[in-house]
Amino acid sequence: MTTQFNRRNFLSTSAALAGGAMAGSALLPTGAVAAPTAGRDKVRLAVIGTGMRGQVLLTELVRRDDVEVVALCDIDPLMLKHALGQVAKAGKPRPRTYGEDRDTQAYKRMLDAGGLDGVIIATPWELHAPMAIAAMQAKIAVACEVVAGITLQDHWDVLNTQLKTGTPYMLLENVCFRRDVMAALQMVRAGLFGELLHLQGGYQHDLRVVKFNSGDPAKPYSGGVEFGEKGWSEARWRTQHSVERNGELYPSHGIGPCAMYTNINRGNRFTRINSFATKARGLHDYIVNQPGGAQHANAKVKFKLGDVVTTTLACENGETIILQHDTSLPRPYSLGFRVQGTDGLWMDVNNSIHIEGVSKPHQWDDFKAYQDKYEHPLWRKYAAKAEGAGHGGMDFFVIHAFVEALKANAPMPIDIYDAVTWSAITPLSEQSIAANFQTLDFPDFTGGQWKSRKPIFAFDDKY
Numbered sequence: 001m002t003t004q005f006n007r008r009n010f011l012s013t014s015a016a017l018a019g020g021a022m023a024g025s026a027l028l029p030t031g032a033v034a035a036p037t038a039g040r041d042k043v044r045l046a047v048i049g050t051g052m053r054g055q056v057l058l059t060e061l062v063r064r065d066d067v068e069v070v071a072l073c074d075i076d077p078l079m080l081k082h083a084l085g086q087v088a089k090a091g092k093p094r095p096r097t098y099g100e101d102r103d104t105q106a107y108k109r110m111l112d113a114g115g116l117d118g119v120i121i122a123t124p125w126e127l128h129a130p131m132a133i134a135a136m137q138a139k140i141a142v143a144c145e146v147v148a149g150i151t152l153q154d155h156w157d158v159l160n161t162q163l164k165t166g167t168p169y170m171l172l173e174n175v176c177f178r179r180d181v182m183a184a185l186q187m188v189r190a191g192l193f194g195e196l197l198h199l200q201g202g203y204q205h206d207l208r209v210v211k212f213n214s215g216d217p218a219k220p221y222s223g224g225v226e227f228g229e230k231g232w233s234e235a236r237w238r239t240q241h242s243v244e245r246n247g248e249l250y251p252s253h254g255i256g257p258c259a260m261y262t263n264i265n266r267g268n269r270f271t272r273i274n275s276f277a278t279k280a281r282g283l284h285d286y287i288v289n290q291p292g293g294a295q296h297a298n299a300k301v302k303f304k305l306g307d308v309v310t311t312t313l314a315c316e317n318g319e320t321i322i323l324q325h326d327t328s329l330p331r332p333y334s335l336g337f338r339v340q341g342t343d344g345l346w347m348d349v350n351n352s353i354h355i356e357g358v359s360k361p362h363q364w365d366d367f368k369a370y371q372d373k374y375e376h377p378l379w380r381k382y383a384a385k386a387e388g389a390g391h392g393g394m395d396f397f398v399i400h401a402f403v404e405a406l407k408a409n410a411p412m413p414i415d416i417y418d419a420v421t422w423s424a425i426t427p428l429s430e431q432s433i434a435a436n437f438q439t440l441d442f443p444d445f446t447g448g449q450w451k452s453r454k455p456i457f458a459f460d461d462k463y
Helices: 052-062 077-089 106-113 125-137 152-165 179-189 238-244 252-262 282-289 368-373 377-386 394-408 416-423 425-434
Strands: 043-048 067-073 096-098 118-121 141-144 169-171 196-204 270-277 309-315 320-326 338-341 344-347 352-355
Touching (some): 043 052, 043 106, 043 394, 052 077, 052 118, 067 106, 106 125, 118 125, 125 141, 125 152, 141 394, 152 416, 152 425, 169 394, 169 416, 179 252, 179 338, 179 377, 196 252, 252 320, 252 416, 270 425, 377 394, 416 425
Parallel strands (some): 043 067, 067 096, 118 141, 141 169
Antiparallel strands (some): 196 338, 309 320, 338 344, 344 352
């Protein structure tokens, strides 16, 4: 079972790479109510967590004329100072600040002060659920970095709070906006691959220099073997998850696009899940191979997270999905997408596609021509504005989607059901591994509504 993390430390760093998808014509979740900003030209937003990830998102917020950043919250004075500098450089009014006194409950004071239409949550993972719940209870719309919670109960609590309050909630899963991912979505909708059968994705990213550093705020990714209280940025909080947990710790980058392609929660659902984990070697080897690392106290730390975690999901409509989490070993970055149907497949690892009757038998075609032909309307419309934004432009789109949906009182692009379904893969994978790789039933967070909810991802270029 998942370890319940101590939530007393509101750390200053951001939550990890982020998310987002797109808006469309989905039904509002049961119990949803109109957002207070319907029809407004501007929204008043706050950011909780102004660490490195929070500052990336803040960059997109201060670029916009339809956003007023009215409050910032972080208990690290240095991070607050940097965030305030971003706002000032953009020529925007100075926001209210909370947390200079290092009060771990400062975000609650910010929420209680009111005057907010929405809040961006970019804090360590274990703080996402309590902060989102508090914001929704205050009727403040939530844009939450991945993941939605730690334990399975966290996910039910976040869901039930949203259904009770009707406050909008969006998971900031930005890979759903990746240019090739969105072009592949257009291909799926056009039937290019035929009937979908199998998909793959994951988080395959060498994070060793993220999980360890020297503790110097000016050099968060420059080497060293410190983590926890002596580490900085993500090393201060993220590495402890690798010590205490074994599972698919970061599922949404891979599962988000796969869920879009297969209409999960909108005519389809996950039914079964199991996970396998290799032994843990990579993080220990990294420590002892650094200068002086073999003599460092962290060389004795036992890491629980398997170096490669493989999760398999079965879907109601007959598709299978494989996710892989691989962050502790030397490797180039890849999310490993594969979309395969009766008429062909796309794979991002070799940037290739094969379509029966078009491609030469047993040969790959380059994906570029297909991507250009099936370019998503959002990229056609906003590519220039997205240029220079974080993660190859994806961060522009995820913030844009949340802001536009909030302004229009439209359904959130990645709504509460998506958020908890995608994120719950983590505690379920931990349960499976702990039970000797047992296959488990996947909970239906929609309470049966998946049967009648309409696809959200067949959208126009509005958001």
